[in-house]
Amino acid sequence: AQSVTQPDIHITVSEGASLELRCNYSYGATPYLFWYVQSPGQGLQLLLKYFSGDTLVQGIKGFEAEFKRSQSSFNLRKPSVHWSDAAEYFCAVGITGNQFYFGTGTSLTVIP
Amino acid sequence: DTAVSQTPKYLVTQMGNDKSIKCEQNLGHDTMYWYKQDSKKFLKIMFSYNNKELIINETVPNRFSPKSPDKAHLNLHINSLELGDSAVYFCASSQGNPFNEQFFGPGTRLTVL
Numbered sequence: 082a083q084s085v086t087q088p089d090i091h092i093t094v095s096e097g098a099s100l101e102l103r104c105n106y107s108y109g110a111t112p113y114l115f116w117y118v119q120s121p122g123q124g125l126q127l128l129l130k131y132f133s134g135d136t137l138v139q140g141i142k143g144f145e146a147e148f149k150r151s152q153s154s155f156n157l158r159k160p161s162v163h164w165s166d167a168a169e170y171f172c173a174v175g176i177t178g179n180q181f182y183f184g185t186g187t188s189l190t191v192i193p
Numbered sequence: 194d195t196a197v198s199q200t201p202k203y204l205v206t207q208m209g210n211d212k213s214i215k216c217e218q219n220l221g222h223d224t225m226y227w228y229k230q231d232s233k234k235f236l237k238i239m240f241s242y243n244n245k246e247l248i249i250n251e252t253v254p255n256r257f258s259p260k261s262p263d264k265a266h267l268n269l270h271i272n273s274l275e276l277g278d279s280a281v282y283f284c285a286s287s288q289g290n291p292f293n294e295q296f297f298g299p300g301t302r303l304t305v306l
Contacts, residue, residue: 113292124283124285124296124298124300125236125283125285125295126297127295130294179241179291180249181238182238186234186235
């Protein structure tokens with residue numbers, strides 16, 4: 082069965098520090114890959130997506146993600162975190178048949 | 194202008210009642226979705242409508258019935274509410290399939306007592 086795993090339920094970083102959120106997927110072929118962010122009390126917003134091509138994808142708000150086929154991973158990174166980045170982050174995969182699955186989410190706390 | 198709006202924002206009701214949540218999008222998208230987010234923040238797609246036709250219908254109880262009067266609206270009606278239905282329900286829309294950017298509404302927090 083297809084699955085999306087975000088191993089870290091909760092991460093705390095200091096403002097200005099770098100960030101990496103992990104995402105692993107289980108699927109026979111390379112799926113479409115996404116990162117969404119959910120700010121407190123709000124809906125989700127797309128940060129970036131990967132379909133094919135360059136494995137390093139740039140997104141909004143200074144985020145980037147790297148697809149690594151050998152590790153079935155699509156980790157999200159930001160070089161310097163801002164307090165406004167505190168939110169819930171969801172990795173997601175899209176596979177044939179318009180199937181779309183979110184991971185379990187990682188909650189990010191930013192310490193001033 | 195709100196892109197995807199939902200009403201109500203909060204909904205508190207008793208077990209066994211019937212309730213509806215409304216969703217409207219002004220983005221001109223042809224596909225709309227309903228998601229359920231449980232207390233652990235797990236987000237799962239429930240339904241997807243494309244041009245008013247049901248495309249995805251994940252395994253949800255038939256007490257849940259989506260209705261799409263036109264491309265801009267997708268309402269969710271829930272019969273005989275149960276405690277386990279308590280969750281945040283999100284409406285979303287996209288152009289075409291879910292692999293295009295989905296725009297989410299602010300959510301409706303449903304509490305069943």
